[in-house]
Amino acid sequence: MRHLLIGELARRTGIRPSALRYYEEVGILPLPARVSGRRCYNPDAIHRVDVLRFAQQAGFTLQEIKTLFHGFGVQTPLSARWKSLARGKLRELDVLANRVQRMRRALELGLKCGCVRIEDCSLSPADIPETNGPFPRSRRARS
Amino acid sequence: MRHLLIGELARRTGIRPSALRYYEEVGILPLPARVSGRRCYNPDAIHRVDVLRFAQQAGFTLQEIKTLFHGFGVQTPLSARWKSLARGKLRELDVLANRVQRMRRALELGLKCGCVRIEDCSLSPADIPETNGPFPRSRRARS
DNA sequence: GTACATATTCAAGTTAACTTGAGGTCAAGG
DNA sequence: CCTTGACCTCAAGTTAACTTGAATATGTAC
Numbered sequence: 001m002r003h004l005l006i007g008e009l010a011r012r013t014g015i016r017p018s019a020l021r022y023y024e025e026v027g028i029l030p031l032p033a034r035v036s037g038r039r040c041y042n043p044d045a046i047h048r049v050d051v052l053r054f055a056q057q058a059g060f061t062l063q064e065i066k067t068l069f070h071g072f073g074v075q076t077p078l079s080a081r082w083k084s085l086a087r088g089k090l091r092e093l094d095v096l097a098n099r100v101q102r103m104r105r106a107l108e109l110g111l112k113c114g115c116v117r118i119e120d121c122s123l124s125p126a127d128i129p130e131t132n133g134p135f136p137r138s139r140r141a142r143s
Numbered sequence: 144m145r146h147l148l149i150g151e152l153a154r155r156t157g158i159r160p161s162a163l164r165y166y167e168e169v170g171i172l173p174l175p176a177r178v179s180g181r182r183c184y185n186p187d188a189i190h191r192v193d194v195l196r197f198a199q200q201a202g203f204t205l206q207e208i209k210t211l212f213h214g215f216g217v218q219t220p221l222s223a224r225w226k227s228l229a230r231g232k233l234r235e236l237d238v239l240a241n242r243v244q245r246m247r248r249a250l251e252l253g254l255k256c257g258c259v260r261i262e263d264c265s266l267s268p269a270d271i272p273e274t275n276g277p278f279p280r281s282r283r284a285r286s
Numbered sequence: 287g288t289a290c291a292t293a294t295t296c297a298a299g300t301t302a303a304c305t306t307g308a309g310g311t312c313a314a315g316g
Numbered sequence: 317c318c319t320t321g322a323c324c325t326c327a328a329g330t331t332a333a334c335t336t337g338a339a340t341a342t343g344t345a346c
Binding site: 287288292293298303305310 | 320325326334339340
Binding site for chain 2: 054055057058059082083086087089090093096097099100101102103104106107108
């Protein structure tokens with residue numbers, strides 16, 4: 001199997017053609033060869049898309065992934081770029097995990113304590129985490 | 144300090160007036176008293192907004208928060224409806240916590256990968272976590 | 287009384303990450 | 317030759333959670 005058409009790449013990666021075209025449009029995937037107008041992908045493309053999705057699932061935005069793929073200047077190895085971004089993401093994940101725990105406690109408390117109005121809610125301002133910057137958005141899993 | 148104008152509430156909570164009006168518009172915050180057209184908030188409003196933001200930081204959508212808040216206000220203390228919702232949210236939080244753990248593992252795995260070019264990346268598709276529903280969305284931190 | 291900050295409403299714009307739809311091309315199969 | 321299916325482009329739509337802007341009103345300070 002020498003080349004893949006977009007449909008084949010979509011099947012192999014689980015990513016819809018429209019999304020693949022979109023990744024190309026925003027400059028994350030390189031322009032593939034064309035044969036009579038159709039995109040003709042090298043098999044490497046599968047791996048590239050896999051890595052892209054991996055990063056996305058780990059909470060990176062497409063902009064971050066773009067930076068990861070070809071930002072930071074040419075000579076910096078991918079691993080260095082990845083590490084810098086990944087460490088930041090790990091910190092963000094810790095913040096999120098913390099929020100989740102706090103919310104759990106609050107909900108459990110709410111189930112127990114029986115406050116009837118929100119004003120009586122036992123959450124104290126001290127329980128409320130600071131706004132610690134953005135968290136990645138992602139679409140629903142494909143239908 | 145008896146009442147707060149919207150700007151004061153904004154200052155106290157860190158939430159911009161436009162967002163506060165929005166919350167009111169979608170029915171999360173109750174309509175405050177008006178004095179010559181201006182919103183005149185009870186100091187309780189600060190706590191209400193704090194709780195709202197707390198829930199939001201933990202990954203609740205505004206729609207869910209609306210339901211939760213109205214659950215708090217229902218005549219019957221801790222209505223069955225509220226309990227059911229809260230338990231559902233607890234389960235969702237568990238799922239989210241789980242996902243965060245998987246993302247952590249994925250990131251740590253990625254940190255170990257020493258690839259220089261994407262083509263050399265040793266990440267395999269098996270390392271890629273499954274898509275298990277949406278990731279919590281939140282707006283960028285206010286400018 | 288005039289300037290100024292702050293308030294009001296309403297409509298339209300923003301962002302991310304795509305999807306959907308209209309309208310058209312192209313090679314292969316019957 | 318005609319249909320079918322996969323492909324193409326480009327524009328517009330989707331969703332959540334707001335923001336921004338325009339036009340207008342109001343209370344306070346000087």
